[in-house]
Amino acid sequence: MAWRSATTTRHLTEQDGQPDEALKAYGLASAIRQKLADDYPTATEFQSDLATSHIHIGTLRRDTGQAAESLKAYESALAIRQKLAREHPESPDRLSDLGENQGNLAVIDLDARRFEEARLRLLDLKQASCDLQF
Amino acid sequence: MLKAAGKPAEAIKAYESSLAIRQKLAYANPTVTQLQSGLALGYDNSASY
Numbered sequence: 001m002a003w004r005s006a007t008t009t010r011h012l013t014e015q016d017g018q019p020d021e022a023l024k025a026y027g028l029a030s031a032i033r034q035k036l037a038d039d040y041p042t043a044t045e046f047q048s049d050l051a052t053s054h055i056h057i058g059t060l061r062r063d064t065g066q067a068a069e070s071l072k073a074y075e076s077a078l079a080i081r082q083k084l085a086r087e088h089p090e091s092p093d094r095l096s097d098l099g100e101n102q103g104n105l106a107v108i109d110l111d112a113r114r115f116e117e118a119r120l121r122l123l124d125l126k127q128a129s130c131d132l133q134f
Numbered sequence: 135m136l137k138a139a140g141k142p143a144e145a146i147k148a149y150e151s152s153l154a155i156r157q158k159l160a161y162a163n164p165t166v167t168q169l170q171s172g173l174a175l176g177y178d179n180s181a182s183y
Binding site for chain 2: 045046053
């Protein structure tokens with residue numbers, strides 16, 4: 001399974017210089033997914049989709065220089081994905097998502113020169129990668 | 135596909151058409167979760183095309 005990276009996500013901001021429009025669209029998607037996740041708390045798909053929305057918003061925020069908001073969005077995704085990984089240890093997708101999340105957060109930490117925090121996140125990512133191989 | 139073919143304007147138009155359909159379906163069927171999820175995906179696509 002290939003690691004997915006939020007850094008490969010392309011937004012309007014990169015292509016057309018419309019980050020506000022992109023953020024608005026991601027926000028609408030997130031609101032729908034939040035409601036689905038709230039209405040169906042045991043449906044892992046909806047929880048996972050909500051985390052993905054947080055990742056999209058976090059990456060867009062990061063790409064537009066809003067590190068604090070990006071961190072907050074990534075941490076929201078992390079909380080969901082940690083819970084899903086705990087509840088579904090048999091699922092490689094859940095572990096892969098968690099690794100992706102730690103990679104995103106590590107980039108934020110590196111940008112802010114929080115090297116120790118980044119190192120710990122990358123160690124988590126490495127562990128998740130090792131777990132996926134067995 | 136249109137985007138990959140170097141036709142971004144056509145790609146945007148296709149995404150917008152898709153989003154309009156998803157909106158209509160989701161609004162007409164608010165209890166069908168699949169359609170709500172589809173609308174969310176449509177918004178994602180509109181942000182990233």
